Amino acid sequence: MSTFAEILLNGLSLGSVYALIALGFVVIFRATEVVNFAHASLLLAGGYVTAVLHDDIGFWPALLAGIAGAALVGAAVEFLVMRRYRGGDHSVLAIVTIGVDILLTTELTRRMGTDVLTLGDPWGDAVLRLGPISLAHTRIAALVAAALLITAFLLAFRYTSWGIAMRAAAESAETAALMGVRLGRVSLGAWAVAGGLAAVAALFLTVFPTPGLERATSLAALKAFPAAILGGLDSTTGALVGGLLVGVTESLATGYQSDLTFLGRGLGDLAPYLVMVATLLVRPAGLFGTKELARV
């Protein structure tokens, strides 16, 4: 039972990190209707900035720099690439983000080489024991940070004028523009916020028990895609639920790996995708996604 509780808590913590990434993904989709395949590389960029700077300026400033860096990269992608596209086809823009992803990932992985970079986090490998359950400090920090950030984000989305502008743009871009919402600024903001959230997620994807920031980190970040899709691409609630679901499943599959050896090793990495496919079979629009309705 205690192992189950441990696995569940670890899964929730991992899931909250995925939810952070998926949230950024959903924010971009809602604001601009573009599916951002470059999201994993934004995450890598944030993590890389933190990893490079933490020796010189300390962990917290480096983390802030990482968040700012990833937000800047996101904004730059929006400003330099997305905004230049004059056509109306959003699936073509999705392919552009694939091109951007190839560029960014190549550059970052080239800089990293085969190194495993640490981000210099203050938690190390300390473990908290609550009776029979032991939980790494990093996992608790991840859960708390993600919960705080997500709450702050949802409140801002609901009550600030920035959030209202963004929701208006998502509802109907043209009407919002006529009401004085600056669409360019909204989408720039969405990309920057998504980058910042991804940079925080990068920290928690690379701390203990994972070895550090390396090439494979972008593969871990990719798991937020199934999270966003299974929750429903246009739903912030969906991103949260999807993230948690993916995290818990992955954690369970990894935790009970020894009982599942007939399915092969490394099942945990596969679990998010299997959950997504199973969900899509039943609900093609995801759990919380709006069913596509169209008037002809």
Added chain:
Amino acid sequence: MSEALVKPLRAVRSRTYVRAAGGVVLLALPFYLDRFWLQAGLFAMAAAIGAIGINLLTGATGQLSMGHAFFLAVGAYAYCVFAADGGDGLTGLGLPTWLAAVLAVLVAGVAGGLFSPISGRLSGAYLGIATLALVFIGQHVMFNAHELTGGANGRDVPPLSLFGLTFDDRELLVAAVPFGSAEKLWYAGLVLLTAGALFARGVLRGRPGRAMNAIRDHRIAAGVLGVPVARHRAAVFVLSSMYAGLAGVLLALVFQRTVPDYFGITLSLEYLAMIVIGGLGSVSGAVAGAVFVSVLPQLLTRYSDALPLVSAPGTGGIAPGEASRYLYGAAVVLVVLFLPGGLVGTAVRRRVTTQPGEER
């Protein structure tokens, strides 16, 4: 299409001459080129077959697929399983190799068909992410189903033999030129690519092609006009995975060994890059893009000493593989922003000033 009707006869005739000359050059190349160039050409041919498949799906029907690498893997490994004789301790059925190749393509098609509950219902980027699952499931199976795939080390690919001719490295003198596997496979690749291209062109120009474009341009309108949207989407997905399967078989034959690492997410992205760079929705675009993306890294490797900024792998500079990824990543972005229609589309537009049906 109608453009052929309005074009003056002379233009049509001169184009036929150009094509015939191109065909002769392609047929003669194995007599003159060394193995490196032939292999580069073979990779380009295999990539072109796969790119035609994904262009039918993504370019013509608007269904984004990031799972193309999976179907390439299915083709490559299915061929090995059917054709191998089981001598190396791995499962092998020992079928005639040509039959194995046909069956491998069919198996890839079946794999695509099994995904039809999802490929029929989802569209665009949703499907793109859903198909991402296939790549990871495929890698998991490849690493774990040791009996079938040989695990992380991969397995050897039995050489193709057809009508008593074996496409292996035993040298065969043709007009005083020694023919190894690359020279022989060159012709097999040419035949397969031509057949695949003609078939795809037939599909695109006929009723199914119209239906596919209608689905891409306006799904609901297509449905109202009587196009069974889900069935077409699923069918194109199957067809595209069969093309990928064929490309996988050819790649396996060229490589002579299949390893799971090759069939990762990067490969899927490469195929998407090919069709965007070449031109979405056309056969010639797929071929042009495939040549660009698959020959580029090999060119850069070959001439890395002579090129500025590029250096051999492991020396600290930009390795050729990375340099080519920069180039085609940038090419994807630039082509979409500045050359909508891709390389081929732009070339065509320059020739034909007004093109009907291009507005979307």
